[in-house]
Amino acid sequence: MTAQGWEAIRDEVKRRIRVRDWTPGTTIPTEAELAAEFGCARGTVNRALIDLARAGVLERRRKAGTRVALLPVRQARFAIPVxxxxxxxxxxxxxxxxxxxxxxxxxxxxxxxxxxxxxxxxxxxxxxxxxxxxxxxxxxxxxxxxxxxxxxxxxxxxxxxxxxxxxxxxxxxxxxxxxxxxxxxxxxxxxxxxxxxxxxxxxxxxxxxxxxxxxxxxxxxxxxxxxxx
Amino acid sequence: MTAQGWEAIRDEVKRRIRVRDWTPGTTIPTEAELAAEFGCARGTVNRALIDLARAGVLERRRKAGTRVALLPVRQARFAIPVxxxxxxxxxxxxxxxxxxxxxxxxxxxxxxxxxxxxxxxxxxxxxxxxxxxxxxxxxxxxxxxxxxxxxxxxxxxxxxxxxxxxxxxxxxxxxxxxxxxxxxxxxxxxxxxxxxxxxxxxxxxxxxxxxxxxxxxxxxxxxxxxxxx
DNA sequence: CAGTGGTCTAGACCACAAG
DNA sequence: TTGTGGTCTAGACCACTGA
Missing domain, CATH: 3.40.1410.10 (Chorismate lyase-like)
Incomplete structure (x- = not known):
């Protein structure tokens, strides 16, 4: 029951970080390279990486590329219920x-x-x-x-x-x-x-x-x- | 200095909710209809609506459509700093x-x-x-x-x-x-x-x-x- | 200047669920 | 059954920014 589509790519990137294949500070391959490796469109890779950047796991800058965050900003989300x-x-x-x-x-x-x-x-x-x-x-x-x-x-x-x-x-x-x-x-x-x-x-x-x-x-x-x- | 692209669509949807053009519980137009109205691709509308759904403002279900949330789940995000x-x-x-x-x-x-x-x-x-x-x-x-x-x-x-x-x-x-x-x-x-x-x-x-x-x-x-x- | 991510497009297929 | 959102694609242009 593993994830499909862009979530599978997101999980694979997380896995590579977890096993220190890509360590904090490293620049990971470009979207185009990852798309070629995974055999999907760049848009799909983009969606996965945007999600990880929002979570604080990756830091992305145009031209500079995508790096594994050095100090992943831990974030907590709380629901404020009635x-x-x-x-x-x-x-x-x-x-x-x-x-x-x-x-x-x-x-x-x-x-x-x-x-x-x-x-x-x-x-x-x-x-x-x-x-x-x-x-x-x-x-x-x-x-x-x-x-x-x-x-x-x-x-x-x-x-x-x-x-x-x-x-x-x-x-x-x-x-x-x-x-x-x-x-x-x-x-x-x-x-x-x-x-x-x-x-x-x-x-x-x-x-x-x-x-x-x-x-x-x-x-x-x-x-x-x-x-x- | 107003937003461009999918963020402009997101903001316009928020505006319509704020001025009670669309009230809580209402089903809003489909992605295809909104795309036609705004003169953009459905994918762009989709991105905007997904963002609002993640924020708890909209509730989306296949076939049923997209509704304005009745009790918008207020969420707070905290950064947990070192x-x-x-x-x-x-x-x-x-x-x-x-x-x-x-x-x-x-x-x-x-x-x-x-x-x-x-x-x-x-x-x-x-x-x-x-x-x-x-x-x-x-x-x-x-x-x-x-x-x-x-x-x-x-x-x-x-x-x-x-x-x-x-x-x-x-x-x-x-x-x-x-x-x-x-x-x-x-x-x-x-x-x-x-x-x-x-x-x-x-x-x-x-x-x-x-x-x-x-x-x-x-x-x-x-x-x-x-x-x- | 040039490489990278950010975004848009037009089209397509699929999963889900309401009726 | 069928309408809706969820996602993917291949390509394109642009914005930003490092060199």
């Missing part, structure tokens, strides 16, 4: 409670991240997500009110996150992860001591003109984020 | 101290991860990385001795990580992140109170047959992992 899906993927029942929903001026650190979207008042939504009825994560979210329809959606029924992904297409943003000590409010809601180590995710979502929302997610102890390399 | 490069990228001076290097039996949690590579004794290397002379991260590493040359390299000169990336090609593995309270040893070395929230990275690297190394990296407080979405 929390509900993440809980259900564990075979648990996902529920959530909206703890608060207000119009507030932006706290300083939030304003710094959201820029001019935070000049007026923001919609603040605080949500507790539960897995099998036990606290899973605490979410503090600040929303740019300009993106909400006039009678705001009822976030008791649909979580804010789910409403956004369905109604705001193709936004960009940043995401950051850190370990922090639980603040009083988070500690109380998650049922842990103040200062307990908490895995925090902060996400900023930007629309075409201005920031849409800033989210701070505090996970209950024991949370791990894991992926294959 | 610690030295990470420190130097901040404009700081990177140094490291090998605190211990021994042959030890595998601790239970390490043995569980490394499998049969952990049956005998492992090489244990404990390293402190410093940025401008201040503790940056504590690394505990267990190495499968089978991968080391007979006189083991002098890890006082070259860090273990750098030796590995240069000498072990194309390994696979997993990586995980969590927030934990500092244990006594880590707290002492990093100069923080026991129990302080610590961002921990655990990485398992597997070779063709067996596990190569397991690393547990405890970052000094204030560490953030950040990326664009």
């Amino acid at each position: 929390i509900r899906a993440e809980i259900e993927a564990r075979g648990q029942v996902a529920t959530h409670q909206v703890l608060a929903m207000d119009r507030v001026p932006a706290p300083v650190p939030v304003a710094a991240r959201m820029g001019r979207a935070a000049e007026g008042q923001l919609v603040y939504v605080e949500t507790l997500y539960l897995a099998d009825g036990r606290p899973f994560a605490h979410e503090a979210r600040w929303l740019n009110p300009a993106v909400l329809p006039d009678p705001a959606p009822d976030f008791a029924d649909v979580s804010v996150n789910e409403w956004l992904v369905a109604n705001v297409a193709l936004a960009t943003g940043d995401i950051a992860f850190a370990a922090e000590g639980a603040e009083a409010r988070v500690a109380q809601v998650l049922g842990v001591p103040v200062g307990a180590p908490i895995f925090v995710t902060e996400r900023l979502t930007r629309g075409a003109d201005a920031a849409i929302t800033f989210v701070r997610l505090s996970h209950a102890p024991g949370y791990r984020m894991q992926t294959a390399l | 610690i030295r490069a990470e420190i130097e990228a901040r404009g700081q001076v990177a140094t490291h101290q090998v605190l211990a290097m021994d042959r030890v039996p595998a601790p239970v949690p390490v043995a569980a991860r490394m499998g049969r590579a952990a049956e005998g004794q492992l090489v244990y290397v404990e390293t402190l990385y410093l940025a401008d002379g201040r503790p940056f991260a504590h690394e505990a590493r267990w190495l499968n001795p089978a991968v080391l040359p007979d006189p083991a390299p002098d890890f006082a000169d070259v860090s273990v990580n750098e030796w590995l990336v240069a000498n072990v090609a194309l390994a696979t593995g997993d990586i995980a992140f969590a927030a934990e309270g500092a244990e006594a040893r880590v707290a002492q070395v990093l100069g923080v109170p026991v129990g302080a929230p610590i961002f921990v990275t655990e990485r398992l690297t597997r070779g063709a047959d067996a596990a190569i190394t397991f690393v547990r990296l405890s970052h000094a407080p204030g560490y953030r992992m950040q990326t664009a979405l």
Whole structure:
């Protein structure tokens, strides 16, 4: 059950690197030479090599040729799931409670991240997500009110996150992860001591003109984020 | 300075999704139709759509066609840098101290991860990385001795990580992140109170047959992992 | 200047899966 | 059964960049 077509070429190139046939820093044959060797069109070789370059295994430059990367940049890809899906993927029942929903001026650190979207008042939504009825994560979210329809959606029924992904297409943003000590409010809601180590995710979502929302997610102890390399 | 070629097509498709010309769940025109509209070959459209499908924006199935994803799977890609490069990228001076290097039996949690590579004794290397002379991260590493040359390299000169990336090609593995309270040893070395929230990275690297190394990296407080979405 | 990768083309066949 | 995406081909032109 070995790969066919361009994937077979990709795998063969990987094999030659793995067995040190081609060592880091080496220039490998040109696309035309490899195409002749494998008996295929250059386009097929091109597709395989582009894939390896994207993975950080090869470095390609016009005229200079294709070299095996010296320090292959290890990359990890994470899927950022909707929390509900993440809980259900564990075979648990996902529920959530909206703890608060207000119009507030932006706290300083939030304003710094959201820029001019935070000049007026923001919609603040605080949500507790539960897995099998036990606290899973605490979410503090600040929303740019300009993106909400006039009678705001009822976030008791649909979580804010789910409403956004369905109604705001193709936004960009940043995401950051850190370990922090639980603040009083988070500690109380998650049922842990103040200062307990908490895995925090902060996400900023930007629309075409201005920031849409800033989210701070505090996970209950024991949370791990894991992926294959 | 707008994109040319297949990237222009990709961007135009994204634009139509963003302005809700094509809404989530909609089936978009076939490759042949889009090729006719844009006045290019089907292969060019194909390349653009494949790229968007990989990004999670589109879902494609033979015969069924191409649809705008309902819940676009947000993905984040992280580069996992060599610690030295990470420190130097901040404009700081990177140094490291090998605190211990021994042959030890595998601790239970390490043995569980490394499998049969952990049956005998492992090489244990404990390293402190410093940025401008201040503790940056504590690394505990267990190495499968089978991968080391007979006189083991002098890890006082070259860090273990750098030796590995240069000498072990194309390994696979997993990586995980969590927030934990500092244990006594880590707290002492990093100069923080026991129990302080610590961002921990655990990485398992597997070779063709067996596990190569397991690393547990405890970052000094204030560490953030950040990326664009 | 010239060699290499980046891309496009027009056509073709095939695999898959919806109806 | 048949429409759709997945891929390959042979050739071509271009962009970049090393020499």
